[in-house]
Amino acid sequence: MSTPIHEHKERDSDDSAWYRCTPSSGIRIADTLDEVKSFAYDSFDRLDKNNDGFVSRQELNEVLHDHRWSWRDRSYVSFLLRRLDDIKAAYDEEWGDDVDGISRVDIQEYFNAIREKIPGPKR
């Protein structure tokens, strides 16, 4: 685990500055979404600390305040936290109402759906 050399202020990682930078560019927003999706997928096992198959609000909040994660990683986590309700509703697991968290399937369904709404070239 590396030691952060320079930390942005908490406000920066907790807010959507990087997202606001791309107000009109569908292509760049699409790239950002792809980055968040890749992060959520690649880091799922690390985010799901109790290995129940869901990344819960609490687990995301812990990462958000864990400075061993880079500010960029935490900005992705912040993105996921703000959209947690939307993401977990993307796919109905039969026990979905009981779990305040998102599964890999939720992530896949959510980003597939949101990607359809963004103008710009599809890959």
Ligand SMILES: [Ca+2]
């Ligand atoms: Ca979990």
